[in-house]
Amino acid sequence: MKYMRKDLLGLRELTFEEIDYILSTAELMKYILLQDVKKTPHLNGKSIVSIFYENSTRTKLSFDLAAKYLSATSCSISVSSSSVNKGETLIDTGKTVDAMAADVVIIRHPFSGAPHIMAKNVEASVINAGDGVNEHPTQALLDMFTIKEEKGTLNGIKVAVVGDILHSRVARSNIWGLTKMGAQVRVAAPATFLPPDIEDMGVSVYYDTDSAIKDVDVVMGLRIQRERQKEGFIGSAYEYYRYYGINQDRLKLCKKDALVMHPGPVNRAVEIDSKVLSSENSMVDQQVTNGVAVRMALLYLLTRKGSRKDVIN
Amino acid sequence: MLLIKNGCIVTDEGVFKRDILVEGQRIKMIADKIDDQECEIIDASGKMVLPGFVDMHCHLRDPGYEYKEDIYTGTRSAAKGGFTIVACMPNTDPVIDSKAMIEYIKAKSRTDGVIDVLPIGAITRRLEGKRLTDMGELKEHGAVAVSDDGFSVSNSMIMQNALLYAKTFGLPVISHCEDTQLTSEGLINLGRDSTFFGMMGISKAAEEIMVARDVILAENTGASVHIAHVSTEGSVDIIRRAKQRGVHVTCETAPHYFSLDSSYARDFNTDAKVNPPLREKSDIDAIKKGLREGVIDVIATDHAPHSEDEKNIEFQLAKPGMVGFETAVPVALTELLHKNMLDWTDILNKFYCNPCKILNLKCDGISTQAVADIIIIDPEYRYEIKTEEFVSKSKNSPYQGYKAKGRILYTINKGRIIVRDGELDREVI
Ligand SMILES: [Zn+2]
Numbered sequence: 045m046k047y048m049r050k051d052l053l054g055l056r057e058l059t060f061e062e063i064d065y066i067l068s069t070a071e072l073m074k075y076i077l078l079q080d081v082k083k084t085p086h087l088n089g090k091s092i093v094s095i096f097y098e099n100s101t102r103t104k105l106s107f108d109l110a111a112k113y114l115s116a117t118s119c120s121i122s123v124s125s126s127s128v129n130k131g132e133t134l135i136d137t138g139k140t141v142d143a144m145a146a147d148v149v150i151i152r153h154p155f156s157g158a159p160h161i162m163a164k165n166v167e168a169s170v171i172n173a174g175d176g177v178n179e180h181p182t183q184a185l186l187d188m189f190t191i192k193e194e195k196g197t198l199n200g201i202k203v204a205v206v207g208d209i210l211h212s213r214v215a216r217s218n219i220w221g222l223t224k225m226g227a228q229v230r231v232a233a234p235a236t237f238l239p240p241d242i243e244d245m246g247v248s249v250y251y252d253t254d255s256a257i258k259d260v261d262v263v264m265g266l267r268i269q270r271e272r273q274k275e276g277f278i279g280s281a282y283e284y285y286r287y288y289g290i291n292q293d294r295l296k297l298c299k300k301d302a303l304v305m306h307p308g309p310v311n312r313a314v315e316i317d318s319k320v321l322s323s324e325n326s327m328v329d330q331q332v333t334n335g336v337a338v339r340m341a342l343l344y345l346l347t348r349k350g351s352r353k354d355v356i357n
Numbered sequence: 358m359l360l361i362k363n364g365c366i367v368t369d370e371g372v373f374k375r376d377i378l379v380e381g382q383r384i385k386m387i388a389d390k391i392d393d394q395e396c397e398i399i400d401a402s403g404k405m406v407l408p409g410f411v412d413m414h415c416h417l418r419d420p421g422y423e424y425k426e427d428i429y430t431g432t433r434s435a436a437k438g439g440f441t442i443v444a445c446m447p448n449t450d451p452v453i454d455s456k457a458m459i460e461y462i463k464a465k466s467r468t469d470g471v472i473d474v475l476p477i478g479a480i481t482r483r484l485e486g487k488r489l490t491d492m493g494e495l496k497e498h499g500a501v502a503v504s505d506d507g508f509s510v511s512n513s514m515i516m517q518n519a520l521l522y523a524k525t526f527g528l529p530v531i532s533h534c535e536d537t538q539l540t541s542e543g544l545i546n547l548g549r550d551s552t553f554f555g556m557m558g559i560s561k562a563a564e565e566i567m568v569a570r571d572v573i574l575a576e577n578t579g580a581s582v583h584i585a586h587v588s589t590e591g592s593v594d595i596i597r598r599a600k601q602r603g604v605h606v607t608c609e610t611a612p613h614y615f616s617l618d619s620s621y622a623r624d625f626n627t628d629a630k631v632n633p634p635l636r637e638k639s640d641i642d643a644i645k646k647g648l649r650e651g652v653i654d655v656i657a658t659d660h661a662p663h664s665e666d667e668k669n670i671e672f673q674l675a676k677p678g679m680v681g682f683e684t685a686v687p688v689a690l691t692e693l694l695h696k697n698m699l700d701w702t703d704i705l706n707k708f709y710c711n712p713c714k715i716l717n718l719k720c721d722g723i724s725t726q727a728v729a730d731i732i733i734i735d736p737e738y739r740y741e742i743k744t745e746e747f748v749s750k751s752k753n754s755p756y757q758g759y760k761a762k763g764r765i766l767y768t769i770n771k772g773r774i775i776v777r778d779g780e781l782d783r784e785v786i
Binding site for chain 2: 056133134153155156161175176177178216239
């Protein structure tokens with residue numbers, strides 16, 4: 045039996061073996077997902093609560109379906125992020141849910157580290173569904189799952205991540221995970237979008253997208269928040285697309301069978317050209333499907349140990 | 358009467374073994390050997406004897422935030438840390454920006470305090486950075502300096518006028534240097550740790566730009582400025598060069614800036630959230646060098662207590678600051694004295710002479726007829742810091758478990774023993 049932590053807070057702290065274990069469990073879950081009748085009893089009698097302090101239709105739905113396919117009792121609540129500052133404490137909310145005997149709490153929060161403080165204060169397992177600019181581990185796991193599914197391995201795979209690395213929890217989780225699994229990661233962005241010492245995470249840095257994506261197996265676009273233009277991080281969406289957009293010409297620089305990925309939703313003609321998005325290379329739909337499989341795997345692994353009090357940490 | 362025997366007295370000329378006789382509030386006699394009198398005798402063999410330390414930067418949270426600290430607990434915490442005079446910052450509620458508030462601090466200190474509290478008035482009304490306070494009146498009623506600490510005076514014209522207006526009344530201006538537009542959403546030092554731990558960073562430039570501005574304003578106006586809590590190598594450089602040009606600039610740092618780096622804030626540890634943030638190893642080295650070379654004049658505590666509810670929350674919402682009174686001297690001795698960065702006379706200068714000079718206080722040290730504000734330190738005492746033992750109302754400190762060498766054994770304020778054998782005297786609890 046492989047070791048599993050109480051919580052899934054990020055890929056920074058996970059080992060190669062732990063990530064590998066989650067990905068192979070997700071393979072089984074994908075098999076279930078592809079059946080006509082998807083309902084299985086893996087999570088029968090378990091309860092899952094999602095608390096979203098930030099809007100996210102697709103992540104929320106993905107977790108919800110994952111829980112339901114495995115027969116868990118699941119509920120989700122949305123808390124407007126404006127109320128975060130109005131004295132409702134995160135720990136109190138967590139403890140309330142905990143007191144209702146939830147086995148897993150899924151949390152999405154605009155502040156980095158929010159799931160970590162929740163995890164320290166509740167008995168339930170906590171899954172980070174995105175915290176501030178820190179991590180989005182389930183997104184990275186589904187990305188890695190997709191790459192592994194298509195390429196057979198992550199080891200030695202060349203991945204270019206293009207876009208706002210500084211504000212991207214998806215990028216951070218992917219960098220932690222991919223480098224641990226033996227992939228070579230390049231990041232490409234204007235200097236305003238690159239955090240200091242990012243090389244120390246084990247990636248190579250490019251300002252120039254063409255050189256970054258040359259001969260890569262995977263090119264991953266990131267969502268650009270429109271506000272960044274006003275905040276002075278970039279000149280315009282038009283210029284961003286010109287230098288960092290993944291268009292058909294750029295795609296030719298990658299390996300022929302390169303995968304195009306994006307955490308979605310895509311700003312078309314800003315991050316990725318529509319034709320590229322509808323091409324064979326595009327993995328965007330598979331990513332969504334695999335997201336459910338990965339989340340099923342995590343829910344299963346985190347709740348597996350009988351009583352919630354027996355979970356090893 | 359009180360007789361302190363066989364202690365090593367630290368002066369600006371060196372360390373001398375002498376006996377000290379205290380009568381009433383003053384030191385009556387200092388001699389090689391004073392025969393035992395009919396009085397309490399403290400055997401200070403192997404211990405260091407210094408004047409009570411002066412902390413020129415602390416937050417007593419009184420009035421308005423007494424759940425974090427008040428003058429009663431704050432002065433006891435300070436005494437336990439070896440301070441007999443503390444100057445408190447005006448970011449209270451209401452703000453200390455009027456003579457009434459100055460009087461409140463003085464009155465409450467007389468009734469509740471066990472050491473001396475000197476109020477610092479605001480530079481601008483309600484710390485809004487817009488209109489200057491009545492600095493003449495503040496000074497007349499007992500303000501020893503002005504500061505908008507917690508906030509930067511971002512308008513350069515207001516800051517220039519503040520320096521000139523304060524100069525008119527001989528009031529030191531203490532500047533909290535921070536370009537808040539550059540700080541933006543930052544939470545910890547911008548660098549490897551902010552990248553790795555997924556938090557927006559605060560660049561060193563956010564501090565250094567304002568240090569440079571204030572130095573330029575001081576130079577152009579001929580006024581003087583004191584820079585609070587210097588935390589970066591770049592700030593030390595700017596101040597060093599300004600001092601070489603003869604600019605009237607002084608500055609302080611706090612113990613956490615020469616002992617802790619940004620790694621303490623990893624894993625979203627809110628106890629290590631301070632403003633300015635903990636920096637990098639190279640900054641720590643530069644701060645130490647700045648202290649040794651005299652570029653940094655003062656070690657202040659920046660004692661900033663917060664309740665558990667304000668710290669045991671999301672990092673982004675947690676209030677910046679750590680309690681500092683009870684760790685400052687042990688940390689300074691451990692990191693600076695015992696590592697031969699500073700000697701005892703330097704320690705005296707950083708914690709006593711220089712703050713006295715900057716705040717225009719008497720600086721008699723341990724001398725005959727001086728007020729008997731005395732501390733006795735056991736420099737060799739090794740112990741582990743335990744935050745639950747703090748006298749302060751708040752316990753927010755990343756020094757939990759820190760291995761210190763050096764401890765305050767006695768704090769005597771105006772002849773009265775406040776701290777005895779390292780603990781608050783029973784009479785003052
Ligand atoms: Zn300050």
